[in-house]
Amino acid sequence: MSLLRAQRIHKSYTTGTPVLLDVSFALEKGQCLGLVGESGCGKSTLARCLLGIEHIDDGSLLFEGVPIHGLSERRLRPYRKHIQAVLQNPSAALNPKLTIKDSLLDPYLQFGDQVRLRHFQYANRHDFARQLLEAVELPAALADRYPHELSGGQKQRATIARAISIEPSVIILDEPTASLDVLSQAAVLGLLDRLREQLGIAYLFISHDLAAVHAMSQAIMVMQDGAIVDHFRKEELFDSERHPYTQELVAMFE
Amino acid sequence: MELALAGNTSTLRKRLRTAALLFMLAWPAAAAVYAFLVLNYDPSLVSLADRLLPPSFAHPLGTDHLGRDVLTRLLLGARQTVGYGLLALIAAVAIGVPLGIWAGFKGGLADRILMRIADAFLSFPDTIVAIVLTGLLGAGLENLLLAILVVKWVSYARLARSTVLTERGKDYVLMARINGLRPGRIMSKHLFPHLIGHVLVLASLDVGKIILLISSLSYIGLGAQPPAPEWGAMLNEARPYFQAQPSLMVYPGLMIVFVVLLMGLLGDYWRDKFDVRKEVRP
Numbered sequence: 001m002s003l004l005r006a007q008r009i010h011k012s013y014t015t016g017t018p019v020l021l022d023v024s025f026a027l028e029k030g031q032c033l034g035l036v037g038e039s040g041c042g043k044s045t046l047a048r049c050l051l052g053i054e055h056i057d058d059g060s061l062l063f064e065g066v067p068i069h070g071l072s073e074r075r076l077r078p079y080r081k082h083i084q085a086v087l088q089n090p091s092a093a094l095n096p097k098l099t100i101k102d103s104l105l106d107p108y109l110q111f112g113d114q115v116r117l118r119h120f121q122y123a124n125r126h127d128f129a130r131q132l133l134e135a136v137e138l139p140a141a142l143a144d145r146y147p148h149e150l151s152g153g154q155k156q157r158a159t160i161a162r163a164i165s166i167e168p169s170v171i172i173l174d175e176p177t178a179s180l181d182v183l184s185q186a187a188v189l190g191l192l193d194r195l196r197e198q199l200g201i202a203y204l205f206i207s208h209d210l211a212a213v214h215a216m217s218q219a220i221m222v223m224q225d226g227a228i229v230d231h232f233r234k235e236e237l238f239d240s241e242r243h244p245y246t247q248e249l250v251a252m253f254e
Numbered sequence: 255m256e257l258a259l260a261g262n263t264s265t266l267r268k269r270l271r272t273a274a275l276l277f278m279l280a281w282p283a284a285a286a287v288y289a290f291l292v293l294n295y296d297p298s299l300v301s302l303a304d305r306l307l308p309p310s311f312a313h314p315l316g317t318d319h320l321g322r323d324v325l326t327r328l329l330l331g332a333r334q335t336v337g338y339g340l341l342a343l344i345a346a347v348a349i350g351v352p353l354g355i356w357a358g359f360k361g362g363l364a365d366r367i368l369m370r371i372a373d374a375f376l377s378f379p380d381t382i383v384a385i386v387l388t389g390l391l392g393a394g395l396e397n398l399l400l401a402i403l404v405v406k407w408v409s410y411a412r413l414a415r416s417t418v419l420t421e422r423g424k425d426y427v428l429m430a431r432i433n434g435l436r437p438g439r440i441m442s443k444h445l446f447p448h449l450i451g452h453v454l455v456l457a458s459l460d461v462g463k464i465i466l467l468i469s470s471l472s473y474i475g476l477g478a479q480p481p482a483p484e485w486g487a488m489l490n491e492a493r494p495y496f497q498a499q500p501s502l503m504v505y506p507g508l509m510i511v512f513v514v515l516l517m518g519l520l521g522d523y524w525r526d527k528f529d530v531r532k533e534v535r536p
Contacts, residue, residue, distance in 0.1 A: 051432055053428065053431070073431075077434050077436075080432060080433065081434060083432075084432065084433075085429070085432050087429065089425060092424055092425035092426060093425040093426055093428075093429050095426040095430075095444050095447075096426075097447035097448055098443075098444070102443075103426075106429075106430060106433040106435060106443075107433040107434060110433060110434040111434055159429070162429075162433070
């Protein structure tokens with residue numbers, strides 16, 4: 001059974017033009033599934049639907065075989081401990097009025113007593129922040145700082161630390177490196193890859209950057225105008241039977 | 255070099271202002287201590303033999319038309335005017351802020367209903383509503399406080415709502431939802447810290463207005479009733495004796511001016527401290 005499965009998802013906004021068109025895929029345990037496409041093609045909408053921030057119009061979303069689409073916020077809450085997220089802009093994803101430690105604590109305070117952690121063992125709040133910051137290669141002293149005192153790369157690492165703190169089974173990575181400089185991008189991608197191996201968390205890695213997706217993922221989906229036009233294993237990227245749009249994307253990188 | 259110099263002068267100025275503020279705050283505190291140690295008069299003790307006495311060692315500010323010690327009444331008046339003013343303000347904040355956060359966060363019908371009610375309250379001037387309400391409920395400090403509460407909660411609800419509206423669409427609120435926080439906790443942990451600064455600034459500016467409102471309504475007889483030592487009421491009582499003993503009106507008037515000014519300065523200080531301006535104009 002797949003960890004997260006989307007079956008024929010449709011979604012359109014009030015204007016009527018479909019944003020997601022018959023989207024289906026399956027994410028397996030511990031796998032990194034890449035989703036690549038230009039901006040505006042519906043990638044982020046898909047992420048928001050998977051996170052239950054927006055409702056889908058048709059189709060189904062299954063977590064470990066259990067339907068989770070169309071649930072009320074209250075009914076969805078128990079699944080939130082399994083599905084976490086890292087968003088594009090880390091400056092917006094951290095509350096500027098809270099210290100890094102306070103922001104990191106959110107998922108753990110909510111779900112700490114409901115999850116069985118395999119990797120982390122938190123003795124107390126101080127130890128909690130220290131272990132997590134260490135896991136994302138940040139100095140423990142940052143725990144008591146405010147977001148504006150950190151660099152963009154450091155902030156994104158902090159949001160990653162928050163996402164892994166309760167060891168979810170899936171993290172939706174929505175353009176996690178898009179707002180970072182080239183060096184931080186490479187470092188953050190490397191970190192995400194190591195964390196996946198260490199903790200066995202599956203990723204849905206959403207990006208417009210085919211090279212990054214190719215480096216991170218075992219399987220890749222290509223989205224164009226809300227539809228998944230191509231879906232293949234990492235090794236098959238350069239095969240001749242790839243969809244013309246995929247070949248176009250590849251050509252842009254060569 | 256010039257920049258560094260400018261930085262230094264502005265910090266120096268800020269420090270001087272803080273020192274001046276603390277100095278001014280020290281006065282009422284000192285007065286309160288003095289009241290505790292030295293006051294040996296009953297503020298309502300009528301002694302017609304001692305009426306309208308000039309300042310003396312026994313009565314540092316003299317006595318009023320009923321022979322009551324003016325200093326005693328002034329100091330105890332601080333408790334009535336400032337104390338009740340703060341009480342009304344705290345009640346208004348305690349009601350307005352949670353309602354505003356809730357309306358802004360929930361949106362929809364509840365928000366629209368609440369804001370239309372707020373608009374209705376806002377469309378009348380504070381003083382008129384306060385006069386009408388105390389007129390209807392009967393003159394007295396308690397009813398005046400109720401009237402002030404009815405008038406003042408609106409601005410706090412609006413302030414809280416507008417702050418929440420700008421914040422709630424941001425990614426960190428979305429992340430709090432993804433992290434499983436319940437709405438109540440998102441409001442208290444993530445949204446409330448964004449309000450404190452704004453609320454404190456508005457509150458410290460409002461305290462002055464409320465004190466003026468209490469005093470002016472007491473002056474026209476709708477607030478504190480004689481023989482309560484309230485500054486506005488004292489002004490009113492002293493009015494017929496203005497020619498014989500002008501100081502009787504000057505002292506309570508000065509106290510009102512002083513406290514209102516002090517609260518205005520405190521508001522400025524808090525505004526700088528919480529950097530509200532910087533946030534409002536990014």
